[in-house]
Amino acid sequence: MRIVVPIKAVPDLVEEIELTADETGIDREFLAFVVSEWDAQALEEALLIKDANGAEVVAAGLASDPDIDQALYTAIAKGADAAVKITGGEGEPVLTGERAALLASYLASEPADLVVTGVQAADDLDGQLPPMLAARLGWPHVSVVVGIAATDGAITARQEFAGGRVHELAVRLPAVIGVQAARQAPRYAPISRVRQAMQAGGLREVAAEPSRGAPAPVVRRMFRPERTSRAEMLTGSTDDVAEAIVGLLRGRGLVKG
Amino acid sequence: MTTRIILGALIVLAGLSLAGVRLSWLARLVRSGQPAPGRLAGAPARLAAELAEVIGQRKLFKRWRSGVPHALVFWGFLILLFTIIEALGDTFISKTFAIPLIGHAGALGFIEDLFTIIVLAGLAVFTVTRLIESPQRRGRASRFYGSHTTAAWITLGMIALVMITLLGYRAAQVDTGDFPYGRAAFASHAVAAWLRPLGHGANSVTETVLLLANVAVIMGFAVFVTYSKHLHIVMAPLNVAFSRRPRALAALGELPPAAPADAPQLELLTWKQRLDALTCTECGRCQSACPAWNSGQPLSPKLLIMGLRDGLMSGDGEPAQVIGGDVLWSCTTCGACVEQCPVDIEHVDTIVHLRRQLVDAGDIEPAIQQVLQNAATQGNTFGKSGRMRARWTKELGFAVKDARKEPVKSLWFVGDFASFDERLQVLCRSLARILRDAGVDFGLLFDSERDDGNDVRRIGEEGLFQMLAEQNMEALRGASFDEIFTTDPHSFNTLRNEYPAFGLDKPVLHYSQLLGRLLADGSIPVDPLGMRVTYHDPCYLARHNRLTGPPRQVLAALGCELVEMPRHGLNTFCCGAGGGRIWMTGPEQAERPSESRIREAVALGVDHFVVACPKDFVMYADAVKTTGNQDRITVIDLVQLVDRARRAVTALETV
């Protein structure tokens, strides 16, 4: 089974986010990027399938994503069999629709049995990748998945609902799965292995020819949320704070005595 | 005489061949280890160590109650080698055998008798020690907990038998008139007086029997030694000779070649680590000093080394992992074990070496994974934006020089904890003001500074350490400075001892040294504080880098009366935060090392606990709270003391 795992670099949320001068986008120039946490979960899930059943896992990134080489080599260090860098399109594809177009073109040239990727990304504006990609490919798709079991020519995916209800779905391949969480926490890639992977090279560039998709929303402006209210901060020693909290609860009759 | 020669020959031959076979097997076991580079370089230092550690028994005297008798027994054995030669001569050559050149000088007879008695007395002390320290009675608190106590008793018994048979056959020789020494051999003559009533015939038989018994016990002991923990008699001199000099602390040892992540643990061991395992004499000095063991965690450095030895000895069929992750992750890398070990076993290097394999296999707890990931992506273990690193300077009211843009004399390597922890940023600002007022030309690397990698390396993430060191070196190469000083003793350790391998060629100071210098030359005018304080030596300053003087000089210059804790200087007790432990959670501990330490300080009756390490500040401030000692003792940094002393001066000036 060939599993392709699209990986996206997203702004590191520990950084201060700056807007562009015209305030219609994020200023990406000085921003630090990290792999989207849901993509890290997706890669882990794909590697778990490989560990259990054997599979060829290919990490796929867009060449225009910041620091994507590092992310792809890390995927190899974790156990991916190969990694590809997809080129094509114009500039940095900020919208998910553009990413879906590039990936759909790549998957047409190098077919996969299963695409596993993060259910969402922190900077999705126009929708999530898994359904968009599946719709372009005409494949079945399931999102918010918390575990995949592979069988011959099919998989079962555990789809999670608010409140914890889980649907187990049998899905024919090829299919696209949007992963919410892998069955276990993503594994660690020691830097020495990442460096080994870098020295070995082996990132393959593949040119894609994206076709037009759905019209995108138009960004009128971006802005920071105003703080409408702010908590009253309790100060003093830990003991004072504890006393104040117990007082608040007692005042509402939530603590006996 | 013929019977004597035949019986003697059989005994000696059997003994030597049994011991020889075993020793050559052990030699093969050691030599099949991985290469351990640099173990022969620096012969003079190695010879000096051999003299001090083996002949001089230096580290044994750290525990004088067992150290003194051990040294006497050891020296006794050296002397009694003469009696062994004499016994063999008596057996095979003639009853009048004398060692060539020395002959039967009265002095030799006296010394031989004297040490026979001393060794017997030493054995009596050992017996008492073993009874008092008995693991049956004291459990985990005994340093012999987990040691092979039966073998130890057999050893004591055999040595006693050697002495008794020696004294016996010498006394019988006196009575048969064959004894070559005069009255100087006082003990032999004293025992002879008791045996004399038996008559000549009986004494003659006794002489032969006890002489053969003496040879037999010595040979039996030689065989027993090669099969027991008493192997240290043979191994210790070798291990001391090949150990890391000056000591297996400060920088980590040379890296053995990379092994696959799933390689069996024992296959990873270098020949030196194998030699360590065979040398361990199970004395438990390391175990008593270990903060992990003392707080009820699964790690005992002694049991770890014994575990490796048992794994090596039992050969095939061993599980891939002899030492479990819970044991390896308990270590704070404080080095107390290495400091204590009388035979120079390199516990910390071995633990980190085995941790590397766990990291390589991705076998790390999530909290640590997060820390490593943060260090790799944001360049700090806090996971905060790297651009926020020097934000603490904003509230200073003056600009700190950017060493990347203009030359400075002293470059301040602040470190993660001091840069990002709000409680410690206050200390940084104090130090910055003190330095400015003292006219020190200093600067920072600002957001080009990365985590120093000291703890990352000791977690076992070697690749990440190298990446961080390279990133820091790139920033350092781009800056112009004469010396570096650090806030954190951990940064100090790696910059001073490990960064030279990456090209750092400037002196590295700890801020206690810098403050000491400025106080000494009058750059910081102070009024005496007159406080009674105790001082906690950070492991990475004191034990790893032998810097115990400078902080004490600062305290003296500030007019503080220093009351030392029982565990101080090189014998300091770890706060529990080193080696990555500060980020680990692990099982609930009986008594955290930091809490034990605060109780130790409170018992002194001082009201200030002085620290010189950011991690100590955090750890002990917490421990004061969790032990409920807020009213009794306050944790205070060296910088705060200096600030207090100089504030008094400023106040006088403004009045």
Added chain:
Amino acid sequence: MSNAVLVLAEHDGKQISDSTYELLGAARGLAAALGGTAEVALLGPRDLAGQLGGADVVVSVDHPALAQYLPQASEVALLAVVAERSPRLVLTTCATPGLDLAAALSVRWRAPLAAYVVALDVADSAVVATAQILGGKVLAELELPGEHGIAAVIGGAFPAAAGRGDRAPEIAEVTPPAELDELAMSLVQVTEPQGGDVDITTAELLVSVGRGIESEDNIELVQDLGDALGVPLSASRPVVDAGWLPKTRQVGKSGLTVKPKAYLAFGISGAPEHLEGMRDAELVIACNTDANAPIFDVAHYGTTADLFDLVPALTEKLDQ
């Protein structure tokens, strides 16, 4: 094209979800502004239409494959609905069915989509959505150009009350598309959250923990506080994903929505997904060492005390 605003109904085969009423409330406001109707796409048992008294029109597709939610079945049925009704705007949630369907519909219907929407407006007959991205750090004002548009709305953005009603909506039946008989997926089994566990949605007081708890071993510390108060523990997603507490304790998107009289948040930074599930608590007290954590924007009282100090201190006070 019509000026209708169509809401995708979410249900478990028996019950229409609260989130549907939130969307329907928003739809009614927008429909009024656009001069169209508020419609609901009911993909599944037609008798659920009785619960949709807040809608002008219920567009119903009923087919055995839609009895329980199946992503592909709902997708083809929804396509059939929009093809027939041609609404100006489609509203979905940003939770499980919405995350499956909105983006797929965008591609197949060729309509622009705004995700993570917290506000919707009609200005000069253009539909403008405000979306929350980058963990709530940035808001984006998005215009949905063209004849059709889709908005995936995060939970709690609109009040549910405005979507309820007791009218008898017109039922418009849409013929189930033939594709529903040849789907590439099937439902194998439904697992309800493990029984026997507490129901955090009915608790008056909740003690909630987040990533700041650092490790599974520390859960016990907070459990002690919960025991002292006699209330259950709840948690944010990272704690549940790590397996330290069961899924039934998760507050927020993909978890449960709670409205206790008081909510104590320890080590929760306040990601938008979490705030979605607890912002209606009457009293929120938050403890987080990061003074800039977004949780303090919804909390009534806050402290930057270390939770490892504060929690035992609280437990001790309550045990006295």
